[in-house]
Amino acid sequence: MSLKLPEGRTSRALLAAAPWLFFLALILLWELVCQVFSLPEYVLPAPIAIVEAFFNVEFSRWLTHLWATLRVALMGFAVSILVAIPIAIAMMRSELLTRTLYPLLVVIQSTPVVAVAPLIIVLMGSDDPSRVLITCLLTFFPLVVSTATGINETPGELVELSRSLDAPLRRETWQIRIPYAIPHIFSGLRVAITLAIIGAVVAEFVAAEEGLGYFIQFSTSFFRIPQAFAGLFFLAVVSLLLFKSVQWIQQWFFPWSLPRKSGH
Amino acid sequence: MTTPATNRSFVTLAGVGHRYDPNPAIPSAVTGIDLDIRRHEFVAVVGPSGCGKSTLLRMIAGLLTPTDGEVSVFGKQVDGPRDDVGIVFQKPTLLPWLSVRKNVLFPLRHKYGRYSRADEKRADELLAMAGLESFADKMPDELSGGMQQRVGIVRALLLNPDILLMDEPFSALDAMTREQIGFDLLKIWEENPKTVLFITHSIAEAVLLADRVLVMSKRPGTVLDVLDVDLPRPRTTHTISEPRFGQLTERLRKHIYEPEAA
Numbered sequence: 001m002s003l004k005l006p007e008g009r010t011s012r013a014l015l016a017a018a019p020w021l022f023f024l025a026l027i028l029l030w031e032l033v034c035q036v037f038s039l040p041e042y043v044l045p046a047p048i049a050i051v052e053a054f055f056n057v058e059f060s061r062w063l064t065h066l067w068a069t070l071r072v073a074l075m076g077f078a079v080s081i082l083v084a085i086p087i088a089i090a091m092m093r094s095e096l097l098t099r100t101l102y103p104l105l106v107v108i109q110s111t112p113v114v115a116v117a118p119l120i121i122v123l124m125g126s127d128d129p130s131r132v133l134i135t136c137l138l139t140f141f142p143l144v145v146s147t148a149t150g151i152n153e154t155p156g157e158l159v160e161l162s163r164s165l166d167a168p169l170r171r172e173t174w175q176i177r178i179p180y181a182i183p184h185i186f187s188g189l190r191v192a193i194t195l196a197i198i199g200a201v202v203a204e205f206v207a208a209e210e211g212l213g214y215f216i217q218f219s220t221s222f223f224r225i226p227q228a229f230a231g232l233f234f235l236a237v238v239s240l241l242l243f244k245s246v247q248w249i250q251q252w253f254f255p256w257s258l259p260r261k262s263g264h
Numbered sequence: 265m266t267t268p269a270t271n272r273s274f275v276t277l278a279g280v281g282h283r284y285d286p287n288p289a290i291p292s293a294v295t296g297i298d299l300d301i302r303r304h305e306f307v308a309v310v311g312p313s314g315c316g317k318s319t320l321l322r323m324i325a326g327l328l329t330p331t332d333g334e335v336s337v338f339g340k341q342v343d344g345p346r347d348d349v350g351i352v353f354q355k356p357t358l359l360p361w362l363s364v365r366k367n368v369l370f371p372l373r374h375k376y377g378r379y380s381r382a383d384e385k386r387a388d389e390l391l392a393m394a395g396l397e398s399f400a401d402k403m404p405d406e407l408s409g410g411m412q413q414r415v416g417i418v419r420a421l422l423l424n425p426d427i428l429l430m431d432e433p434f435s436a437l438d439a440m441t442r443e444q445i446g447f448d449l450l451k452i453w454e455e456n457p458k459t460v461l462f463i464t465h466s467i468a469e470a471v472l473l474a475d476r477v478l479v480m481s482k483r484p485g486t487v488l489d490v491l492d493v494d495l496p497r498p499r500t501t502h503t504i505s506e507p508r509f510g511q512l513t514e515r516l517r518k519h520i521y522e523p524e525a526a
Contacts (some may be wrong), residue, residue, distance in 0.1 A: 157353040164325055165375040166345045175374055179361050256361045256403060 022095040023068045045226035050233065053226035065231075066238065068211035072128060072200040073242075076135025077193055083136070084143035085185070089173060091144075109141040113199065117206045126207035134206075135199030139192040145187025150181025186250045193246050196240045212238070273300035274459050275324060275427065279333030282319050289472075293319040294485040295332070297438035299478065303426075304457040307472035310467055310516065316485030317449075321429050324461060325349050337427065347375070350420030350458075353429040356412035358404040358419075365391065365400040368419050370399060373464045383422075390418045393452060417449065421456065428458040435465060442466075443501075446473055467516045471509060472499055479519045488519055 017072070027047050034046035041049060091098040117134050124130035154177045162172040202212030208214040212235045219228035250257060277299040283292035293314035301307050309317050323335050326345045335342040358367045369385040372379040391397050394414045404412055413433060420428060434442045440518040446469060453460060464470050470477045477491040493512060495503055503509055 155355070155357055157355060157357040158359070160322075160325075160327055160353075161351065161357065161371075162350060162374060163327055164345045164351055165371055166347065167374045171374055171377065175370075176359070179359065182361075254361070256405070 004010060015050060042223050042225045045229055049226040050197055050229045054066055054148060054230035054234070057227065057230070062234065065210055065212045065215045066234070067233070068208070069200045069204065069213060070238065072131040072135055072211070073193075073196040075128070076132045076138055077196040078139035080136045080143055080192060080196075081189075084188075085147050086139040088144050088147035088151060088181075089178070091148055092173075092177065093169075108137060113137050116201055117202050117255070121203075121207045124207070131200060131203035131208075134203040135196050138195040138199040138202075140193045142195065143185070143188045146184045146191075151177045152185025153184070154180040180203060182250075182254050186246065186254070188256065189246050190243060193242045194239055197235065197242065201235070271494060274303035274338060275299075275301040275461075276336045276339075277320075277324075278336075280320075280323060280330045280335055281332035282323060283329060283331050284318070286450055291420065291484040292316075292331070293483065294344075294480075296486055297333070297452070299487065301459055301461065301492075303459055305341050306453060306462065306473060306475045307478060308459045308462045308464055308470035308476070309478045309480060310464060310470045310520070311478075311480030311485065312482050312520065315480045316483065317480060318431055320480075320485070321351075321431050321461060321463055324427070325351055325429055345517055347423060348426045350423065350425035350428050352413075352416050352420045352428070352433045354432045354435055356404070356409070356416040358412055358415055359405055363401050363403060364396065364407070368422055371419060371422050387418075387422060390421055391415075393455065394418050394448065408441075410445055411438050413437060413445060414448070417452070421452070421458075424456075426459055428453075428460045430460065430462045432463050432465065434469070442469070447500070449473065450497075454498065467513050467520070468504070471495070471512045471516065472503060477512075477516060479516060491516060 030044075031047050039046075045053070087101065091101060114136060116137065120130050120134055124133065142240060158176050158180075159172065162176055200211065201216075204211040204213030205217055212231055216228050216231040216235070219225070219231060276299050280297040280299075281292050281295035283290070297320065306360055311317055319337075323330050324337075325341065326342045326349070329343070337346065337348070359370060361413060362370065365384070366373075368391060369379050369383060370385055379468065382479065388397065388400060391400050394417065395416070396411065396414055399407060399411065399415075404415070404471075407415065413436075416433070434445055437445065450460075451471060460474075462470070462473060471493055474493055477487040478487055478495060479491065480486065481488050491512065495512070496510055
């Protein structure tokens with residue numbers, strides 16, 4: 001149900017094109033500002049210079065950096081799914097476990113990962129495991145919370161239906177509670193996937209020889225600002241595509257979990 | 265109001281009460297309920313909100329244990345969930361990820377982990393009886409509220425229970441759908457006789473559907489009156505215009521609006 005006012009005669013084509021047009025207008029404005037005020041490249045590079053810088057870097061180098069970041073982000077994402085969902089299920093089953101674990105989870109969540117990252121690298125070395133761990137520290141909390149919320153929001157009547165059938169708790173969990181949590185799990189996953197990229201980049205900032213975060217950092221330190229911007233935009237596009245992929249997966253495998261589109 | 269237990273009693277409640285809070289300052293949800301329900305009898309329960317109607321239903325279902333007295337079915341004390349009970353809730357509570365047919369089969373899959381071709385056939389027969397045969401493969405959100413609740417009823421009938429417990433099943437529906445689904449329920453009940461306990465807020469609905477109407481008081485819920493509905497069956501839209509229908513609903517209204525005078 002939309003609370004927005006009816007758009008009157010606004011055509012659907014315009015509604016669809018609006019974000020793209022706005023984005024294009026911003027880029028043009030940016031280019032214009034750079035040209036008019038002849039801003040030096042190290043202050044604010046013009047969009048054209050950024051595009052140029054992007055193509056000046058060999059494509060295979062882009063792929064190497066992309067793969068390094070993507071690998072860590074996706075591994076961290078996968079590990080935190082494997083950790084967070086069982087923890088959420090276990091917390092649903094046991095009040096004691098919830099009481100024991102929850103404060104620790106909150107402490108981990110409220111500790112700035114950027115501050116902890118160097119310590120983790122010192123402790124575990126600057127290899128994939130420590131980067132994956134840094135990523136996990138960012139991603140798993142929203143997943144635990146959203147999964148637990150979903151599981152707890154199962155309608156009481158369905159739980160009663162299950163009890164009245166004297167069904168095993170295992171089936172109550174798998175046939176009722178977890179499917180009910182799917183919409184919540186996916187909103188957690190959408191948050192987690194973008195955090196996973198942030199985690200991977202943070203880890204690269206601390207210690208790395210490759211990856212898009214590392215690329216941005218060394219470009220900046222050599223004052224290759226347009227190149228740094230090119231890396232930044234590339235990273236943003238990758239992050240956006242991953243976010244979209246999570247949505248596509250939900251649409252494809254769990255179409256019922258999305259609100260039905262209103263018929264117009 | 266005490267009725268002595270007879271051999272014909274199917275569901276028996278003897279001095280049944282339930283309190284959620286052990287603190288004696290807080291009144292019980294229900295107290296001192298004596299009731300005998302005959303096999304295949306249709307009993308409606310009316311009463312103000314919070315009078316413990318649902319608590320009563322859950323004790324018969326074995327989902328709640330009475331803190332006083334005893335509930336028994338066919339002479340056997342109820343001490344936990346029973347598989348001869350089907351429950352229909354206020355909301356249809358269908359599973360949004362399953363088709364209508366799979367929702368109907370859900371109790372079997374949930375209880376035993378599987379179902380057979382014969383079960384599928386039975387589900388289709390039940391759906392046809394409720395006029396839903398062409399919706400078997402639809403998803404619940406493609407159905408209207410009334411149709412969803414029909415699926416809820418069909419689901420409760422799948423395991424062929426002796427007892428059908430209905431907790432304000434039609435209260436979320438609009439008035440016209442509500443009347444229609446009431447008559448459909450009667451048709452289903454006449455074809456597959458069940459012992460029905462039907463909780464409702466609607467006096468007219470209680471009189472129209474039931475053999476007996478139980479009037480409950482405010483918390484702590486007790487039985488104020490039991491009204492025999494001597495209207496002939498099958499009941500139809502004409503039943504509503506009969507003078508006897510008016511008299512019975514009038515008597516119930518008195519109980520609910522001026523319990524002291526009744």
